[in-house]
Amino acid sequence: MGCILGVSGLGVYQVVAYAYHETIDQGLESVTKALYKSIEPVWGEPKQLKQLAKQLSLNVCLTQVDCLLSQAAGIKQPLTEVTDPVNYYLRLLDESERPLTIAGVQLKQLPIATPAIRRQTLIDTSGIRYRQISLILRTQYQLTGYIQVGRSLKDLDQHLAALRLALFLGWLISMIVIAISSWYLAGLAMQPVYRSYQQMEQFTADAAHEFRTPLAAMHSTIDAVFQLYGQSGSELLSEPVSRTLQVIKRQNARLSKLVGDLLLLARLDQHQLAGEHHLCCLNDVINDLVEELAFLAIEAQVKLVQQLQTPKKLCILGNEEQLYRLISNLIINGIQAIPNGGQVTVTLESGDRCAFIIVQDTGIGIAPEHQGRIFGRFYRINKDRSRANGGSGLGLALACAIARAHKGSIQVQSQVNKGSTFTVKLPLQN
Ligand SMILES: Nc1ncnc2c1ncn2[C@@H]1O[C@H](COP(=O)(O)OP(=O)(O)O)[C@@H](O)[C@H]1O
Ligand SMILES: [Mg+2]
Known part of the structure; x- marks a missing residue:
């Protein structure tokens, strides 16, 4: 205009x-x-x-x-x-x-x-x-x-200068009026979009919440059957029935994790969990996680190393459970990205009023065309491989949403066949 x-x-x-x-x-x-x-x-x-x-x-x-x-x-x-x-x-x-x-x-x-x-x-x-x-x-x-x-031409030049000023002021006033009315109209036009987006978020949250109860009931029923009749091969529980129940239990666990992730994502989108922030020390979170995931790393023949390069503890205002989820998703991704032995290094550094958590692996790397898309929901690079790992493509979307809920950000740098580095930046508590 x-x-x-x-x-x-x-x-x-x-x-x-x-x-x-x-x-x-x-x-x-x-x-x-x-x-x-x-x-x-x-x-x-x-x-x-x-x-x-x-x-x-x-x-x-x-x-x-x-x-x-x-x-x-x-x-x-x-x-x-x-x-x-x-x-x-x-x-x-x-x-x-x-x-x-x-x-x-x-x-x-x-x-x-x-x-x-x-x-x-x-x-x-x-x-x-x-x-x-x-x-x-x-x-x-x-x-x-x-x-x-x-x-x-003095009088003419004066007239033309007045005309220029009038045209410029007219243009300026029109621009202000157009900007204000566009803002207002765009707001009106966007309202149905916002409403349907909110309804979609609410639906996801409600659906995920409703799924949890039957899934939990199914899980406890299968556990109860195993407890009553023994794991497998007993007189009461034949081999094929036991195997079927095992498969159902595994799929149930996977579905429960997916539903849990969806529910957490929906709640983060709706800022429902913003009030549940406490002082969390990142050194402790990383220490615990490296200890917890050591078993997984050994199984995958990966060396899991932590480097806490801070003289004092770095604490932020946040949700400890979500921070565990964020960092563990990155570490597990790193471990899964290494096919034949390698190393995952978790580094904690302090910057200017912020903390950096850097998860670096020597794995297969991520091609540039995927780097901007891996944070999207349900986005998986290699679907077969991800499915085998039990991944649904929500891990990084969740990491990104958690970082944002903590007023932070997450970035990736990667080279194919050399490895990837995920850097999470979180603002420190003053
Ligand atoms: N460190 C990494 N190295 C290589 N690829 C990775 C790494 N982290 C994530 N990816 C790829 O990004 C995709 C999305 O990751 P994520 O959101 O965690 O999904 P998933 O639930 O499948 O693990 C995965 O398919 C995986 O192939
Ligand atoms: Mg993952």
């Missing part, structure tokens, strides 16, 4: 300025021609031209066309009667372009300019512009001089 209005304003300005200039040029042309005609009988003789110059006395200030014309015709008219000054001037030059007389407005050092050019715009030393028309006075045999009629 700004561009369209700006271009339209520029167009209007150009048309008005052109019209002004044309009017001025036409006025000057008619004055010059009238003057030319009135002095036509006398210019043939250079002497007569000098006589005419005397009539158009140097210190007479002619400020009206009529006055100019009557002066030219030799009729004296008192200047005090001039009521509507238009700032015209008249210059009579001899054949070698020397001024014989200057009549009209007092010209402050206005250059004579070459009279051979018919229409010219001149600028005097004080910066005022003048429009001038030059006519050659010539008899059949010789050039006798030049007549130049011009007028100051």
